[in-house]
Structures are given as structure tokens and as C-alpha cells.
Amino acid sequence: MRILILGFPRSGTTILYKIFCEVLKDHVKLYEPFNDFVNLTDGFAIHDYMPIENNYHLLDPETRQTLVSNIWFEKFVQGKCKYGGDYEKVFTLLSKYENLLVKDIYIWPIVPEIRESLLKDWKIVVIYRDVKKIFEDLLKWYYQSQPWLNRRPIYLGKNGVMFYHPDIIWGLSLYYRQLFKKDPLKKMLPDKWLYGPGEILYLLVETYDKFIELMSPIADYEIIHDRLVQSPEYEIGKMFYELGIPVDTPVVKKVASLVKPL
Secondary structure (H helix, E strand, O other): OEEEEEOOOOOOHHHHHHHHHHHOOOOEEEEOOOOOOOEEEOOEEEEOOEEEEOOHHHOOHHHHHHHHHOOOHHHHHOOOOOOOOOHHHHHHHHOOOOOEEEEEOOOHHHHHHHOOOOOOOEEEEEEEOOHHHHHHHHHHHHHHHOHHHOOOOEEEOOOOEEEOOHHHHHHHHHHHHHHOOOOOHHHHOOOOOEOOHHHHHHHHHHHHHHHHHHHOOOOOEEEEHHHHHHOHHHHHHHHHHHHOOOOOHHHHHHHHOOOOOO
């Protein structure tokens, strides 16, 4: 079985990925292959300073090389490649693996257009979370990873362009402009603008609404993060039953212990 886990940043995709990793022992597991900022090592990835199982080293040489060469994010910002890079070739190569688990937070905008052509035999699992909680957790994560910012705006360049939480605006703006067929962020910046929490939340809500609109018709299974946290054993058991994956009760109890509030 090939499984693709999709979700928004800070929505619980990593917890879901860890649950599947514990159950699908015979699967090749890939953690965010379209995320240029995940550091790959033999057997696991380093993301948010934590090791996460990642079987990149088990892929054949051609697939490994394709993933390595598909560093698309900066090129996309510069207008030198399309969003997601050469995602058609990546998914074509990955589809050679009968038992495969992939989790990603970047690739969802283009999944609907390749669902029938490249992902027809894949099971797509989508996790949702309250958008305001995603917003709060994004800010919390940002302050923890960028303590030097000290909650103040940053001024960049001769034109006095001012950002508030620049990394968040960068990523979400890229999502937004890809979804609505606009240019990358660098070409869209005004000479002077203040990105504050209100503007970020507005952008996030618009983008998340589009995420739900795109994911609902193509998902084989949808799960709500808050329900997973409140009733992990029930939600995990139900999910694997609906996907046709046999799991014993002791295993469900074990993996349920992995679920922690974000």
C-alpha cells in the first residue's frame, strides 16, 4: 500500500506519520521529501532538532539522486522553476515501491491535478486542525526557533521594507500565490509594508480555506487533530479500519501513547 499524508504546517502531520511508522514496519518511509529544509541522514531525518525515521537510504540510486537534485524552494522564489520542482518525476519514481509511506506539507497545492494520473493507487490521508490554533502554534514555534527576534519587526533593504515574522509570511505567501497562479513573493513585495499578526492571520485563513477545498474531494481518509488528541485509541483504530490496515488492539494502545497536544 502507498500512503500519502498531507496537512498544513503545525497541524499534526508528524504525529500521524509516527503512528503509521510504528504500524507499517515493512514500508519504505519518507519524511517531507519536498521540504528543502529537512536534513537527511542514514535512517532518519532531522527536523525541528528531532530525529524522525526516514528511509531515504533505502531508495534506489536514481530516486535518491532525483530527490537530491529536486531542491526547488529557492529556485521557485527566484522564478526559475515551478512550485514543487519536478514533482511528476519524483512521484513516478516513488510509485515503483509497493509499500511506501510519504508525509509532506508542501506538495498539497498540486496533488489534485496529479491525483488520477500519478496517485491513483495511493491512499491519501489528510489531517485538519483549527486554523487559529495553527496560527498560534506557528508564532510559538517561530519565537522558539528565532529567539533573537524578540517579537519585534525587522527592517530589510534600502526601501525600508518591514516584516513581522518574516519566515512565516514567506512560506504562507508562497502557498497563497501558487494557489492563485500569482508570481513568487520576491516579485510581489511592495516598497513599504508592515506584515503584522492580523495580516498573517488573514492570509492563513484564506490559504487554509483553499487547502480544505482542495483536499476534501481527493482524501481517502480525513482526521481532525483535536479529536485525535481527545480520543487517540478510538480515532487511530477507526482510521486503520477504514483504510483496510489490520492492527491489533495492543498495537493501537501503544501508538496512541505517541499522541501529545502540539
